[in-house]
Amino acid sequence: MTSEVEINNPYKNKMARIMVVDDEKDILRIIKRDLEITNEFQVEVFSSGHDALNSFKNHELGYYDVIITDIRMPRMNGFELYRHIKEMRPDTKIAFITAFEINRDEFTKVLPSIDVKDFIIKPIDMNDLIFKIKSMLAT
Amino acid sequence: MLSIVLSRNNIFLLILVISVGISLSILSYHYSGLTADQIGEIASNDIRSNAIIETDGLSKTLLHIIDPVSTNLEILSKIVNYSNIGGTKIIMDAVQNSTRSLTEGYYWINENGRIVSISNVNSSIIDSYSGIDLSNREYFVIPKETHASYYSSAIESIDKIPRLYISFPVLERSNGDVFKGVIVASIKIHELGRFLQSELAPQVAGNVGLMDKNGIIIYGSNPSLIGKYYLGEEFQSLVPEEIRGPYNSLLARSLQGSAGAEDLILFGGNKTTLTYQPVFIGGKYLWTLFVSSPHQLAAEVGILINNQKNFSTLMILIIGAVALGIAFLILSWNKRLESAVSARTIELKDANNSLVKYNKLLESANEKLSIHDKMQKEFINIAAHELRTPIMPILGDAIYLEKQFEEGKKEVKVDREQVSSIIRNAKRLRRLASDILDITKIESQSLKLNKERFNLNDIILSTISDIKAQLLSSNPEQLENLIIGYEPKDVFVFADKNRITQVIFNLLSNSIKFTEKGSIDIMVKIENDSTGTNYVVVSISDTGQGIDKDILPRLFTKFASKSFEGTGLGLFISKSIIHSHGGKIWAVNNLDLGATFYFKIPQQ
Numbered sequence: 049m050t051s052e053v054e055i056n057n058p059y060k061n062k063m064a065r066i067m068v069v070d071d072e073k074d075i076l077r078i079i080k081r082d083l084e085i086t087n088e089f090q091v092e093v094f095s096s097g098h099d100a101l102n103s104f105k106n107h108e109l110g111y112y113d114v115i116i117t118d119i120r121m122p123r124m125n126g127f128e129l130y131r132h133i134k135e136m137r138p139d140t141k142i143a144f145i146t147a148f149e150i151n152r153d154e155f156t157k158v159l160p161s162i163d164v165k166d167f168i169i170k171p172i173d174m175n176d177l178i179f180k181i182k183s184m185l186a187t
Numbered sequence: 188m189l190s191i192v193l194s195r196n197n198i199f200l201l202i203l204v205i206s207v208g209i210s211l212s213i214l215s216y217h218y219s220g221l222t223a224d225q226i227g228e229i230a231s232n233d234i235r236s237n238a239i240i241e242t243d244g245l246s247k248t249l250l251h252i253i254d255p256v257s258t259n260l261e262i263l264s265k266i267v268n269y270s271n272i273g274g275t276k277i278i279m280d281a282v283q284n285s286t287r288s289l290t291e292g293y294y295w296i297n298e299n300g301r302i303v304s305i306s307n308v309n310s311s312i313i314d315s316y317s318g319i320d321l322s323n324r325e326y327f328v329i330p331k332e333t334h335a336s337y338y339s340s341a342i343e344s345i346d347k348i349p350r351l352y353i354s355f356p357v358l359e360r361s362n363g364d365v366f367k368g369v370i371v372a373s374i375k376i377h378e379l380g381r382f383l384q385s386e387l388a389p390q391v392a393g394n395v396g397l398m399d400k401n402g403i404i405i406y407g408s409n410p411s412l413i414g415k416y417y418l419g420e421e422f423q424s425l426v427p428e429e430i431r432g433p434y435n436s437l438l439a440r441s442l443q444g445s446a447g448a449e450d451l452i453l454f455g456g457n458k459t460t461l462t463y464q465p466v467f468i469g470g471k472y473l474w475t476l477f478v479s480s481p482h483q484l485a486a487e488v489g490i491l492i493n494n495q496k497n498f499s500t501l502m503i504l505i506i507g508a509v510a511l512g513i514a515f516l517i518l519s520w521n522k523r524l525e526s527a528v529s530a531r532t533i534e535l536k537d538a539n540n541s542l543v544k545y546n547k548l549l550e551s552a553n554e555k556l557s558i559h560d561k562m563q564k565e566f567i568n569i570a571a572h573e574l575r576t577p578i579m580p581i582l583g584d585a586i587y588l589e590k591q592f593e594e595g596k597k598e599v600k601v602d603r604e605q606v607s608s609i610i611r612n613a614k615r616l617r618r619l620a621s622d623i624l625d626i627t628k629i630e631s632q633s634l635k636l637n638k639e640r641f642n643l644n645d646i647i648l649s650t651i652s653d654i655k656a657q658l659l660s661s662n663p664e665q666l667e668n669l670i671i672g673y674e675p676k677d678v679f680v681f682a683d684k685n686r687i688t689q690v691i692f693n694l695l696s697n698s699i700k701f702t703e704k705g706s707i708d709i710m711v712k713i714e715n716d717s718t719g720t721n722y723v724v725v726s727i728s729d730t731g732q733g734i735d736k737d738i739l740p741r742l743f744t745k746f747a748s749k750s751f752e753g754t755g756l757g758l759f760i761s762k763s764i765i766h767s768h769g770g771k772i773w774a775v776n777n778l779d780l781g782a783t784f785y786f787k788i789p790q791q
Contacts, residue, residue, distance in 0.1 A: 074611070075579050077580070078587075082583065147571060147573075148572055170575045171575050171578045172579060
């Protein structure tokens with residue numbers, strides 16, 4: 049599976065830049081280390097929605113290839129960050145990670161305005177996360 | 188008391204019944220009145236015509252009984268023979284016998300006015316009368332003068348008995364009508380009256396009167412008036428003042444020799460028909476016969492009809508009353524039905540209300556269930572979040588390390604951060620596990636306290652140092668910007684040391700969570716209340732963002748958290764611990780910045 053994705057990946061020779069947002073610093077550390085160890089991703093981590101949004105604004109279009117954000121965060125939560133980013137760059141690829149006991153249907157029902165393509169439940173199996181990011185990059 | 192509330196329909200029904208009743212009564216009364224008047228009139232007419240016929244008949248009867256007397260007298264006057272007194276007396280006796288019902292006797296009086304003979308009387312008695320001179324009597328004088336028969340008026344004799352005398356002259360025709368005496372018949376007026384009265388048809392029910400052509404009363408129901416002139420004082424005094432005029436003029440008219448019948452209102456307002464009929468004897472008008480017919484019958488018929496009218500009116504009234512009663516019965520029955528229906532309606536309403544109430548209870552039960560359900564779900568969600576979050580860094584580091592072994596390394600380098608992270612997150616899991624356990628204990632009311640005497644100062648200092656160590660590991664930057672102020676002071680308290688430590692830890696970590704930078708001040712003081720109990724009051728005041736005003740009212744309930752980490756169970760557990768110590772926990776927002784949490788527990 050992984051090899052197929054790699055073959056079709058137009059970014060194969062270029063490291064994809066991934067933004068990871070989570071208020072849990074231990075989680076940020078783990079995700080950054082585990083993604084970067086593959087030498088396929090360049091990871092920038094933010095522990096709040098505000099910091100992440102500022103960084104997004106301060107960079108040119110397409111600087112971040114994929115954004116992965118936690119939902120439950122103090123002050124600006126993952127949905128708010130999603131809306132702000134989508135307002136500026138509707139085509140930005142964003143995935144949610146959450147520790148909530150929630151499935152995609154319930155999610156869509158509660159927040160129909162948010163088009164949730166990718167939805168990752170914590171604790172994350174790093175192999176799954178890498179696969180998810182690669183498939184997002186491929187579309 | 189039966190009270191009837193009249194509905195529109197009921198009032199209509201009542202009015203209908205009453206109006207029908209009233210119209211029937213009026214109609215019946217009117218009709219009865221009409222009939223009474225008509226029948227009265229018919230009866231009066233009947234009485235009047237009866238009286239006329241009766242009077243006519245009576246006058247004929249009178250003639251019929253007087254005529255034989257006249258005839259007898261005429262015959263006797265022609266056959267008397269002074270030479271044969273005895274033979275004549277036999278004839279006189281026979282004549283008297285033929286008319287004895289009326290006549291008292293026949294008298295033969297000679298030209299000198301001396302009695303010659305008397306019928307049915309023996310000669311010795313006749314002899315005793317022979318000395319009486321009757322030559323001045325009208326029944327002697329007038330025939331002597333006129334050579335014609337004489338009919339007297341009522342004459343009262345010595346024996347006070349009114350009599351009527353009829354006399355015929357005895358004339359000797361051979362010698363050019365020489366007066367030779369008279370033949371007289373005496374008639375007791377009472378007998379005549381009785382006879383006339385008995386001849387009167389009973390339905391006339393009236394009285395008979397007889398008056399001569401000069402207005403002298405020959406016979407009347409009042410015997411004292413016999414022989415009196417009708418315009419005389421005795422008679423007039425008996426005629427009521429108010430009818431005197433018409434009565435007298437009627438009598439005056441009757442004396443002109445004509446017949447008639449007139450209605451008079453006599454005594455006591457009774458109508459009476461007074462019929463008068465002239466009586467001609469020997470072709471001459473002599474008397475007038477009166478028959479007074481009181482309209483007693485007509486009045487009685489009127490009374491009868493009036494009674495009938497009253498009776499029928501009464502009947503109508505009774506019928507009306509019965510109808511009214513029935514109407515009321517129906518109405519009250521309706522009313523009772525209505526009240527029964529309304530009672531049933533009320534019962535149904537009550538039943539419905541209790542159903543509604545029951546439904547509401549069910550609803551609220553459902554709501555409670557759904558709230559409970561929601562809370563349960565929320566708890567599961569938070570628990571899931573809190574359980575999953577620390578697992579990820581632990582597992583992440585552990586897998587990372589294991590991978591290095593898999594690459595053939597004998598030794599793997601582990602840095603401080605990895606170990607700290609594992610410990611920190613494992614502790615977090617432990618804390619969550621103990622929170623959930625506490626909640627279970629609180630909810631099953633099996634939270635037990637192990638009280639001992641300890642120095643509050645010790646646990647506050649150790650909690651501060653624990654918190655600082657934790658913060659140094661998780662967020663050293665915040666620690667740098669945060670001043671935790673506390674003036675150490677020995678305060679001994681008898682309580683569950685671990686539980687109070689848990690409360691202080693919860694409150695302090697709560698303050699730190701919401702205070703990015705600034706200061707947190709912990710203060711302890713002793714208070715005593717009116718009962719003399721000493722309380723230890725601990726306050727933890729921060730300069731953070733303060734308590735959200737939506738959260739404030741339910742701050743100490745489960746899951747009432749605005750935090751994005753933690754279970755939202757800390758304050759609930761703290762409250763339960765303080766309450767089980769017989770204390771109190773509360774929080775206020777500071778006027779300037781942040782919030783202050785207080786708890787107080789009895790010192791002993």
